[in-house]
Amino acid sequence: MSNVIKFSFKHIIPLSRCSYVRTKSTCLLNIKGYSSKAATTDSDVFDNFTDWETLSKTKKISKAMRAYLERAKEHDEFMKKQQFEFSIGKRHLANMMGEDPETFTQKDVDRAIEYLFPSGIYDPAARPLMKPPEEVFPARKAAEFDEAGRPHHFLFYTGKPNFFKLLYDAAENIQFLYKFEDKVIRKKETPYPNQNLDLSNTVWFTKDQLEQHLVEKLTDLEYENFKLVMERLISLPYSYQFKDFIEKFRKTLTSQKFALEIPKPNFDEDGRAYVTTYECLRKKARGDVTIRSPGTGKIIINGKDITYFEDTQSREQVIFPLIFTGMQNKVDVECNIEGGGPSGQSGAIRWGIAWGLRSFVDKNMLEAMQVAGLLTRDHRRRERKKPGQPGARKKPTWKRR
Amino acid sequence: MFTRNFRNICRRYSQSVTFRTTETSPVQQNDNQVGLFYTIEKDVCKKLFGHGGLPKSYMKQTKTFTETTLMIRQPALDVIDCIKASDLNKPAIRYVLYGETGTGKSLTLAHLIHYAHDAGFLIVHVPWVSEWLRRVPRHKEMSNSQTREGFVDLPLDAAAWLLHFKTQNQTLLKCGDLKISKDYVWSKREQTSAGAPLAELVEQGISRVKYACDVIDALVYEIKLLSNNKQCKTFVAVDGYNCFFYPMTRLNTPTKKKVKPEEVTLTTTFMELTKNDWTNGVIVLSVDQIAVPEDHQESYLPKYLLYKKGFEHLDPFVPVEVGRYSEKEFLSCASYYRDRLWLRGPEDLETELKLASACNPYKFMELCAPL
Numbered sequence: 011m012s013n014v015i016k017f018s019f020k021h022i023i024p025l026s027r028c029s030y031v032r033t034k035s036t037c038l039l040n041i042k043g044y045s046s047k048a049a050t051t052d053s054d055v056f057d058n059f060t061d062w063e064t065l066s067k068t069k070k071i072s073k074a075m076r077a078y079l080e081r082a083k084e085h086d087e088f089m090k091k092q093q094f095e096f097s098i099g100k101r102h103l104a105n106m107m108g109e110d111p112e113t114f115t116q117k118d119v120d121r122a123i124e125y126l127f128p129s130g131i132y133d134p135a136a137r138p139l140m141k142p143p144e145e146v147f148p149a150r151k152a153a154e155f156d157e158a159g160r161p162h163h164f165l166f167y168t169g170k171p172n173f174f175k176l177l178y179d180a181a182e183n184i185q186f187l188y189k190f191e192d193k194v195i196r197k198k199e200t201p202y203p204n205q206n207l208d209l210s211n212t213v214w215f216t217k218d219q220l221e222q223h224l225v226e227k228l229t230d231l232e233y234e235n236f237k238l239v240m241e242r243l244i245s246l247p248y249s250y251q252f253k254d255f256i257e258k259f260r261k262t263l264t265s266q267k268f269a270l271e272i273p274k275p276n277f278d279e280d281g282r283a284y285v286t287t288y289e290c291l292r293k294k295a296r297g298d299v300t301i302r303s304p305g306t307g308k309i310i311i312n313g314k315d316i317t318y319f320e321d322t323q324s325r326e327q328v329i330f331p332l333i334f335t336g337m338q339n340k341v342d343v344e345c346n347i348e349g350g351g352p353s354g355q356s357g358a359i360r361w362g363i364a365w366g367l368r369s370f371v372d373k374n375m376l377e378a379m380q381v382a383g384l385l386t387r388d389h390r391r392r393e394r395k396k397p398g399q400p401g402a403r404k405k406p407t408w409k410r411r
Numbered sequence: 412m413f414t415r416n417f418r419n420i421c422r423r424y425s426q427s428v429t430f431r432t433t434e435t436s437p438v439q440q441n442d443n444q445v446g447l448f449y450t451i452e453k454d455v456c457k458k459l460f461g462h463g464g465l466p467k468s469y470m471k472q473t474k475t476f477t478e479t480t481l482m483i484r485q486p487a488l489d490v491i492d493c494i495k496a497s498d499l500n501k502p503a504i505r506y507v508l509y510g511e512t513g514t515g516k517s518l519t520l521a522h523l524i525h526y527a528h529d530a531g532f533l534i535v536h537v538p539w540v541s542e543w544l545r546r547v548p549r550h551k552e553m554s555n556s557q558t559r560e561g562f563v564d565l566p567l568d569a570a571a572w573l574l575h576f577k578t579q580n581q582t583l584l585k586c587g588d589l590k591i592s593k594d595y596v597w598s599k600r601e602q603t604s605a606g607a608p609l610a611e612l613v614e615q616g617i618s619r620v621k622y623a624c625d626v627i628d629a630l631v632y633e634i635k636l637l638s639n640n641k642q643c644k645t646f647v648a649v650d651g652y653n654c655f656f657y658p659m660t661r662l663n664t665p666t667k668k669k670v671k672p673e674e675v676t677l678t679t680t681f682m683e684l685t686k687n688d689w690t691n692g693v694i695v696l697s698v699d700q701i702a703v704p705e706d707h708q709e710s711y712l713p714k715y716l717l718y719k720k721g722f723e724h725l726d727p728f729v730p731v732e733v734g735r736y737s738e739k740e741f742l743s744c745a746s747y748y749r750d751r752l753w754l755r756g757p758e759d760l761e762t763e764l765k766l767a768s769a770c771n772p773y774k775f776m777e778l779c780a781p782l
Contacts, residue, residue, distance in 0.1 A: 307766070309766075315769060316766065316767075316769045317511075317769050317771070322767060322778060325766070325767045325769075326767055329763065329766040329767060332766070333762065333763050333766070338762060338766060339762075
């Protein structure tokens, strides 16, 4: 409903702009003609007989409608200008990059921006970007009432019509399913066992996502209620009937990548399986780790044994993945590491060993390793010192004067 | 209360077979007891190591465990076998213990000293050479030597060492068989005449601190003479021997002049003792990385630590490496710690400790301390 309205008004504006100057009434007629459902009166009906009541009502356009129209017009003009600027900018960019402006896609734009404005800012959202204006400026809600100020939506006065409509629909579906279940029991039919709702690889929208979907701000309590109702719905035995409805509010999980690309071990001349992990990074340390499978728990780091690290913490870091998987007597480890200090080096080795051990452990252990955080890279780097203070975060001692 | 005591006794008794040996005399120990612990009796321990000789961290542990136990390890047994097998009439053989830091060189030396004590040797033991040359407490007594030009005396250290010597050899000194060969004149009124017992010479040094260094000089001369005459057999043990050869000491003369180790009278005395120009003696030395400053700790091998000078001074010698724990020794040590309630927790703790300590005894002890 609201979509329709929005669409119609978008087209009104250019028409109304030319006619608005002449008479107020023509403008109103135009609006009437384009607004689809809410305005029931046709122009010929209006011509044929004089319905004074309607006339007086329609002549008095509501304040809310007028304000909305002004706002919509302003927004539309703004968007149009943005759109124009964007297309010009895109052409300039294509010329700058020496490519054909006609076939210059958004992907090319992103690449060009990254090339022209290289940025090391940590948060990707803060980096320079050039996107179509529809993506940059948030969508606005279309008018929810007709020109007489009468709301279209039956839940308009709740303040959050879309959200409560969702709850309403869900509750209605639940009631339907209850009745359906009763019917099945009464008829003594057996339900199809294979028609089940598979929701294992999807999750409910987060609060932000739901807000975006409904174009309405929600409170935490409302979001909880949403989840409660939807959980109730999917817990019912015949919930597959509303699969479409349910899946509208669920997001698919990205599949876990590590499970797919575990390398197969190579074999050296002694017939021992080995896996080499390159690019083990942590802080400033870089290195590679080789794991050989039938082994005795020998650890060689840059040609020395574990005494390469003098402090206990670093040693614990190195042996932790081996002890966690119980492979301390089954594999040999060989590392070459350089750069950084002991904690960076030992962290890099820890990750390298864990990453290499994936090829030698079973699936359950792999999951346990994932949960234990062994397979997660640590991307933290040293934070720079700030001018005017003695460290990265440390402030000078506070002194009254 | 009773049940707990009973349980403790049961536990001690049931485990006592696996990691302890009742053979308390190192003379009787053999290869079957490698990796087992034996207890040194309290009075013997006090006599031998009452004035130093055991590392400080180990002393702390013995206090906690209320007993002094040493592990019987292969290097010590090897040296003991060598001593037993060698002919004492030949020039003294020099054994040099070496190994990484914390592998137990000093404790092996302590084990050997216990052996020497049981075998009836006259023990000449220097607990830690760096104590003399590198440690500078606030009131370090120093004076220029009266008898030798350009040399420096450390009278207090020398007197303390004489006391140590006296306590270690109290039984041998008491029986009075050891007589000195010539007159020593200390001053106009003080002298020690020929034929007096050795104990008198030592007493002289302790009571007249001023002459302690000269007394040690004389003592070493007499000991060599006595050994040559087969009146006693001598066991020389020096811990941290390589400290004598590091080019500089941390000592300063009153005129702020840096002192080289060869300018200290004690150095020359013990250099004299570690030559192999005398018989009826055994010399066990240990070279240690931590006896010298950090700029010379890259390797633990004797040739590096002793410099060319020391290596040539000692050559020929028998190098004995003291290594890390073997599998068996490690498990025995872990069960000993468990027995002492020093180590608690699940059984698989040992594997982690073994990997983390890399079987280094000192590191293992350190890691167990907070567990």
